[in-house]
Amino acid sequence: MKPLDFEQELKKRNINPSHQRLKIMEYLARHQCHPTVDQIYTDLQKDISTLSKTTVYNTLHILAQAGLVRVITIEDKETRYDILTEDHGHFKCENCGAIYDFQIDINALASKDLSHFKIYDKNVYFKGICPKCLGNNLPGTENLSVQTAQS
Amino acid sequence: MKPLDFEQELKKRNINPSHQRLKIMEYLARHQCHPTVDQIYTDLQKDISTLSKTTVYNTLHILAQAGLVRVITIEDKETRYDILTEDHGHFKCENCGAIYDFQIDINALASKDLSHFKIYDKNVYFKGICPKCLGNNLPGTENLSVQTAQS
DNA sequence: AAACAATATTGTAATCATTACAATATAATT
DNA sequence: AATTATATTGTAATGATTACAATATTGTTT
Incomplete structure (x- = not known):
């Protein structure tokens, strides 16, 4: 927007x-x-x-x-809070706390179980360790949630 | 288990x-x-x-x-908390508050953006209105989160 | 433009899930 | 049985969010 x-x-x-x-x-x-x-x-x-x-x-x-x-x-x-409302997922690094956006086709997720549900909002949350922390042998809390995931 | x-x-x-x-x-x-x-x-x-x-x-x-x-x-x-650790999504009805499980192939979600991330946990959360509430013209809070989504 | 009504903003107090922490109890080990 | 390590318990503190009443601002009508 x-x-x-x-x-x-x-x-x-x-x-x-x-x-x-x-x-x-x-x-x-x-x-x-x-x-x-x-x-x-x-x-x-x-x-x-x-x-x-x-x-x-x-x-x-x-x-x-x-x-x-x-x-x-x-x-x-x-x-x-996130002003981006287009479909994307969020990844949280459990080491440094950073939250990354990543692209994902959430509509491809349509589950047949939900055919009679009215869906207003879809969220995908992943958790793990980000490349920065993986590289640095898990140091501390430098990045505080600003990244966009794109190798 | x-x-x-x-x-x-x-x-x-x-x-x-x-x-x-x-x-x-x-x-x-x-x-x-x-x-x-x-x-x-x-x-x-x-x-x-x-x-x-x-x-x-x-x-x-x-x-x-x-x-x-x-x-x-x-x-x-x-x-x-949920003792089921197999991949499945959670749907929350914004009317009655019930939380439904639904099947979903979360692994199919692998985003290339995350190729260098170590992923430990994947969650899919949908929100909207459940069939029960859709049928009943949006009444009150009868069901409190026990359902499994399967029409 | 003035008066009034409707809506937004502000500040403080209350709520309530979660955590911190110290004390007690239980289990494991020697 | 004595000692150490681990689990459990209870209470107090924390901190994000909400409730609410008071004030300010905006919009509308005369």
């Missing part, structure tokens, strides 16, 4: 394109690293000094419900 | 097959409904009156790390 479309996208869904909401969407677009509420809040506070964490929560709930944001609950206690 | 093998499975992994641990495994085998810690604790307390919730947490962590139990974090605030 192009940054300037945010306002349109919100209006289209009868969501008031308020300053805070647009800023949060813009932030997600700029930081496609699956940030947590706290990261979003801390960073945006520099822009909007009066910002409340509750607003961040509210906004993300609204965006998620509207399908404009993807909720990632890969196991962290903290929920993460 | 057959109930009687639990002791063997634990020993094989150098995990002491204590009473509590065996009971928890047995419970998971009998209740393949992806129970929460609280459900396990509450039910097993009838058997083991001194049982502590901390023990349930400890045991599940150990079992998960040993690969004997699958951790489900599909979005509930509460983590759920």
Whole structure:
């Protein structure tokens, strides 16, 4: 989604394109690293000094419900958010905690068991060790979830 | 896994097959409904009156790390546990909250992006509305996560 | 433009699953 | 039986999320 479309996208869904909401969407677009509420809040506070964490929560709930944001609950206690809604999987490195995106044809997953289910959301989560950590003999926590998996 | 093998499975992994641990495994085998810690604790307390919730947490962590139990974090605030480790997906009905298992060939998902990653765990989570709720014009919360998806 | 209603934002307090940790109990080993 | 190691227990602390009431902002009507 192009940054300037945010306002349109919100209006289209009868969501008031308020300053805070647009800023949060813009932030997600700029930081496609699956940030947590706290990261979003801390960073945006520099822009909007009066910002409340509750607003961040509210906004993300609204965006998620509207399908404009993807909720990632890969196991962290903290929920993460992703503005990319196209199909892709998430890989979490159990060593450094980084979360990588990877391409995957989720529609090919259509299971016949689900023929009578209405499916709104599909998530694929893998876990393991990323190449960086495999190479470095499992060191510490340098990368914090920004990568895209592409050898 | 057959109930009687639990002791063997634990020993094989150098995990002491204590009473509590065996009971928890047995419970998971009998209740393949992806129970929460609280459900396990509450039910097993009838058997083991001194049982502590901390023990349930400890045991599940150990079992998960040993690969004997699958951790489900599909979005509930509460983590759920599944003793079935064979590949299958989980579908959560956003209306009634039920969690269904469905068959899926997760290995077919191998993404070339991940060729240099070491993958330990693969999870597929779908969300939407289950047939029961679709049929009933979206009523309330009757089924609490015990189904298997098979029309 | 003023008044009013509707909606958004904010801040604080409450909730609740999970973890930390110290104490006790149990099992394994010598 | 004595000693060490491991498991279990209970309570207190943590921390993300939610509830809620108060304030601010926006939109609408007259």
